[in-house]
Amino acid sequence: MADTSKAIHINELRRSLDISRIDRSPVDIDCWKESDGSIIHYHGWLVTSSNWREGTHRLRNPVNNQVRKVRDVSIFRYNNHPIYL
Numbered sequence: 001m002a003d004t005s006k007a008i009h010i011n012e013l014r015r016s017l018d019i020s021r022i023d024r025s026p027v028d029i030d031c032w033k034e035s036d037g038s039i040i041h042y043h044g045w046l047v048t049s050s051n052w053r054e055g056t057h058r059l060r061n062p063v064n065n066q067v068r069k070v071r072d073v074s075i076f077r078y079n080n081h082p083i084y085l
Contacts, residue, residue, distance in 0.1 A: 007082040014050070014072060016079075017057050021047040026062070030077035031070055042068065
């Protein structure tokens with residue numbers, strides 16, 4: 001069983017998100033909302049694209065096709081792994 005408490009670096013997060021985009025595998029992401037700091041949960045969403053200059057990734061909900069753009073630095077948990085900078 002994988003150690004889900006192991007923290008991963010933001011660069012490893014970016015690589016993992018890009019691999020998930022290529023493999024079309026769903027991801028679980030918890031991040032802070034930019035406007036008010038509330039927590040948003042994206043569980044089972046697909047990564048559709050990334051922009052390294054902006055430091056963002058686009059996520060798509062496979063159930064209803066909603067699309068969201070998430071800043072990488074606002075992500076604090078990825079597949080139950082805490083993220084550090």
